[in-house]
Amino acid sequence: xxxxxxxxxxxxxxxxxxxTIGATSYARTCTAEQLEHLLVTPTGFAENLVNSVFxxxxxxxxxxxxxxxxxxxxxxxxxxxxxxxxx
Numbered sequence: 001x002x003x004x005x006x007x008x009x010x011x012x013x014x015x016x017x018x019x020t021i022g023a024t025s026y027a028r029t030c031t032a033e034q035l036e037h038l039l040v041t042p043t044g045f046a047e048n049l050v051n052s053v054f055x056x057x058x059x060x061x062x063x064x065x066x067x068x069x070x071x072x073x074x075x076x077x078x079x080x081x082x083x084x085x086x087x
Contacts, residue, residue, distance in 0.1 A: 002066075003021030003070065004020045004021075005017065005019050006062070009057050014029060014031060015030055015032070016028075016029050017030060018083070021072060023085065024085070025085075026075045027083050028078070034079075036050060042070050042078055043069065
């Protein structure tokens with residue numbers, strides 16, 4: 001199952017990353033280097049998509065990417081914390 005990745009710049013080199021898959025959401029903060037690693041390693045983004053994400057963050061301070069596959073069992077190992085549910 002794929003999910004949605006929302007990335008927000010919170011400081012010059014600090015980002016909040018929210019990952020939503022189904023009814024479950026996860027969040028973590030990371031530096032630009034950690035974010036690049038996250039986009040390349042578990043998600044398998046191509047270099048042009050990684051560059052596009054960083055360009056969008058520079059222009060608007062946020063970006064949303066759909067159809068992202070990070071297995072739920074790997075989310076915590078990647079530093080994501082479960083977010084409280086509205087349900």
